[in-house]
Amino acid sequence: MDGECKDAGLAQAGRQRIEWADGMMPVLREIREEWTRSRPLEGLRVAACLHVTTETANLMRTLQAGGAQVRLCASNPLSTQDDVAAALIHEYGVPTFAVRGEPEDQYYRHIRQVLDVDPQVTMDDGADLVSVLHRERPEQAAAVWGGTEETTTGVVRLRAMAADGALRYPVVAVNDALTKHLFDNRYGTGQSAMDGVLRATNLLVAGSTVVVVGYGWCGRGIATRAEGMGARVIVVEVDPFRALEAWMDGHRVMPMEEAAAEGDLFITATGDLHVIDRPHFLRMKDGAILANAGHFDVEIDLEALRELAAPSGHPAREVRPNVEEYRLPDGRRIRVVAQGRLVNLGAAEGHPAQVMDLSFADQALSVAWLASREARLAPGVHPVPEEIDRAVAERKLATLGVRIGRLTPEQEAYLHSWQAGT
Structure with a gap:
């Protein structure tokens, strides 16, 4: 075959x-x-x-x-x-x-x-x-x-x-x-991205600050799951409508430059290039965990992270299955799940x-x-x-086994009519 x-x-x-x-x-x-x-x-x-x-x-x-x-x-x-x-x-x-x-x-x-x-x-x-x-x-x-x-x-x-x-x-x-997109992207990605992170890290989400980068349908799902597990969620967005929605959903909203210093776990879901980059790594806490839920491994600038870690003399090492740790010259450690690839499939079952x-x-x-x-x-x-x-x-x-209602002929006619009014 x-x-x-x-x-x-x-x-x-x-x-x-x-x-x-x-x-x-x-x-x-x-x-x-x-x-x-x-x-x-x-x-x-x-x-x-x-x-x-x-x-x-x-x-x-x-x-x-x-x-x-x-x-x-x-x-x-x-x-x-x-x-x-x-x-x-x-x-x-x-x-x-x-x-x-x-x-x-x-x-x-x-x-x-x-x-x-x-x-x-x-x-x-x-x-x-x-x-x-x-x-x-x-x-x-x-x-x-x-x-x-x-x-x-x-x-x-x-x-x-x-x-x-x-x-x-x-x-x-x-x-x-x-x-x-209403179901797969929101409920599927929300659950499976968190599943990948948990399988790889065994992180306690409750009480953690989770930064969700991108608030499209995938980002909404991730933020909802993280919040439901007790996380304090920060959303990073460039679109004013999505940022406003994230705020009204109860999340803090800020630029990546500010969120970098606060996050314990970062999950990208933008589909764009280098949304977590060199200046952000320099502001992160010791032990920060980075994961990507976007399709390609371009959202986290791993080349910049390698360059930052190089002077420390400690190249990236696998500290758990599907987790690589980068040590910066000042001793801070940044951990990347699934090589920055699609976390729900790289570290879980999708x-x-x-x-x-x-x-x-x-x-x-x-x-x-x-x-x-x-x-x-x-x-x-x-x-x-x-x-x-x-x-x-x-x-x-x-x-x-779910049944839904049906419009009556009168209701159908009303919805297609302009003559009826108050």
Whole structure:
């Protein structure tokens, strides 16, 4: 079977964990059962660059059940679960190219191997696959029908490509679906980012000062979880609307220059470059812990931290699994979790399956929607169709046994009328 994993002997253990996650993903499971009969993706070639987790495995199984020919690689060098990669290859027959901790050259080689399927549809998480495809294989990019993008960072990159006239096919911004960012980004990231920090550090959050950098949906979720565990939360923002929201949610708000001196734990969630930088390290307490919940490892300027620590004669050392300690010349220690990479997957298992059920149902149905389009969409970034978003929410409520109200014909008419008034 085509693919590359760390150890084929992990396949059975991976299968057990994939089946456990499947039991918590009823919406995706329903779609897979339906697609086993209807086969809406028959013969469709799909290149996927996603976090290789148990939840992703169930998405791949769903696409496969629908008839797609799928190849999968990792969208982050530290996010791969090696037993899952082994199970996908040897238990489910999905060509998978992913090894946890793989160096950069292997990471990009795996992306190219996935693109060798000559895809009609791409699935990305961070836009690395799309960018490689456009830079190195423009003729292939021209033949792609469409794609999907899972995360905020990827959507930002794709919109930049579209603005430059570089994006050659339509991509559905799954991240922007209500059933994705309202739940996955907020509840998923909030819980899993804190989970990663706690597994790596065993920090007592209660009474700690937690600095959340960025107050988008991910930052909101992290701040809520930290506050719920007893932390004193400071929010760092550059957007006045988000800063005002953080203040009204009860958090202190200040620039990073001020927050640096107060924080015990810092978690970045901006998707931007060097939001924690050299001047901030110089103001931090001894023992400050830094973690990143953004997609790429650029939010914490680790090169600057290495340069600051170099004169001490004590290079970074691993003090716990997934925790590196940098000692500054004055003796202060700064600790970085998961090498500054995505903490929820670098030091934990990622989002709970129950919330990924929503996001990956969006992914699956968006791929089917793209495959069914008789006329191709224009190149650019497109929203998830409202009917897909709403259908996923309704399916999820049904699996939870939750019933909601319905408008009467009179109420419907009133909402669509302008004649009625006071």
